[in-house]
Amino acid sequence: MLITLLQGIRRFAMSAAQKPQIVFVLGAPGSGKGTICKNLVDKFNFVHLSAGDLLREEQNTAGSEHGDMIKEYIKLGKIVPVEITCGLLKKAIEKSGSDRFLVDGFPRNQNNFDGWQKVMSDCVDVKFVLFLDCSEEVCTDRCLKRGAQGSGRTDDNLESLKKRFNTYTNETMPIINHYEASDMVRRVNTNRTIPEILEDIKEIFSSFNAQS
Ligand SMILES: Nc1ncnc2c1ncn2[C@@H]1O[C@H](COP(=O)(O)OP(=O)(O)OP(=O)(O)O)[C@@H](O)[C@H]1O
Ligand SMILES: O=c1ccn([C@@H]2O[C@H](COP(=O)(O)O)[C@@H](O)[C@H]2O)c(=O)[nH]1
Numbered sequence: 107m108l109i110t111l112l113q114g115i116r117r118f119a120m121s122a123a124q125k126p127q128i129v130f131v132l133g134a135p136g137s138g139k140g141t142i143c144k145n146l147v148d149k150f151n152f153v154h155l156s157a158g159d160l161l162r163e164e165q166n167t168a169g170s171e172h173g174d175m176i177k178e179y180i181k182l183g184k185i186v187p188v189e190i191t192c193g194l195l196k197k198a199i200e201k202s203g204s205d206r207f208l209v210d211g212f213p214r215n216q217n218n219f220d221g222w223q224k225v226m227s228d229c230v231d232v233k234f235v236l237f238l239d240c241s242e243e244v245c246t247d248r249c250l251k252r253g254a255q256g257s258g259r260t261d262d263n264l265e266s267l268k269k270r271f272n273t274y275t276n277e278t279m280p281i282i283n284h285y286e287a288s289d290m291v292r293r294v295n296t297n298r299t300i301p302e303i304l305e306d307i308k309e310i311f312s313s314f315n316a317q318s
């Protein structure tokens with residue numbers, strides 16, 4: 107009886123260890139999710155999957171049945187239904203074959219959270235949520251500057267940014283608070299320079315092996 111139980115625990119521990127490890131990276135528009143993820147890819151051997159980038163790619167794919175809808179949602183700062191976004195993330199995770207992912211900008215609302223739980227919770231291991239906390243003023247300046255520098259994004263303008271912040275406050279913050287209640291949030295103040303931010307983040311990621 108005891109041996110069977112121990113074997114069961116060992117099997118469970120091994121299957122959890124073999125699942126891809128996921129860190130969700132959340133924060134306001136322009137809080138630095140993409141920038142920080144790029145740095146972590148080099149240091150800790152993660153694959154970076156930006157939900158927004160995957161949606162923009164899908165939007166531009168000729169013949170995509172969702173292209174027009176995604177385009178409209180992005181401009182209005184609305185959250186695309188989870189079946190589409192989670193489908194793109196799942197496909198990218200399976201295609202990559204890596205065992206370590208930074209999932210940037212997802213889950214963004216309750217629909218995203220529920221859909222992910224339904225489809226992915228058994229096949230991946232979500233380690234924690236990296237929350238990049240930055241003021242609306244700084245974030246807005248950064249996105250406007252990014253737009254002026256030619257990002258080509260249809261949502262790097264004041265009108266879209268107001269809507270994106272509205273969505274962030276009303277739909278994404280409750281998801282971050284939900285993870286916080288389970289002690290899964292690692293918060294970093296990103297109103298600072300990139301080296302200062304990375305210094306704090308190194309500590310948070312110390313459980314992952316750094317690249318030599
Ligand atoms: N700490 C920082 N200091 C100054 N500029 C920064 C910092 N972090 C990011 N930036 C710049 O701000 C802009 C937005 O950063 P980034 O794209 O990483 O944000 P994001 O959170 O991914 O935004 P979005 O949600 O709109 O995709 C970029 O032009 C980037 O170079
Ligand atoms: O899970 C997601 C992620 C993004 N979106 C839409 O894309 C834009 C841009 O996202 P960024 O992370 O800022 O690149 C976002 O405002 C949403 O409209 C989404 O629907 N679901």
Ligand SMILES: [Mg+2]
Binds near residue numbers: 139140156158211
């Ligand atoms: Mg981004």
